[in-house]
Amino acid sequence: KVLLVLGSEDLGLSALVKKNCDLLLSIKSYAQSLNSLNVSVAAGIFMNYFSSYTEKNNSKS
Incomplete structure (x- = not known):
């Protein structure tokens, strides 16, 4: 499963969101x-x- 999380143009993602991302x-x-x-x-x-x-x-499969 994939979840695309996008941050704001100037601030990006919060530290909490980044911490919970695998990639x-x-x-x-x-x-x-x-x-x-x-x-x-x-x-x-x-x-x-x-x-x-x-x-x-x-x-390919």
Whole structure:
């Protein structure tokens, strides 16, 4: 099972939430002028990645 937890643009996740996560991911930005992503954009990026990842792995079995 997977639960996607997203933090705020400026503060991220609280220490308590981070402590209870098995895995923490972030989106690396190569644009120096981009400090953060809108949370809905970040969610879309992660959901697209996860969907592609699971689709590739399920087709191998």
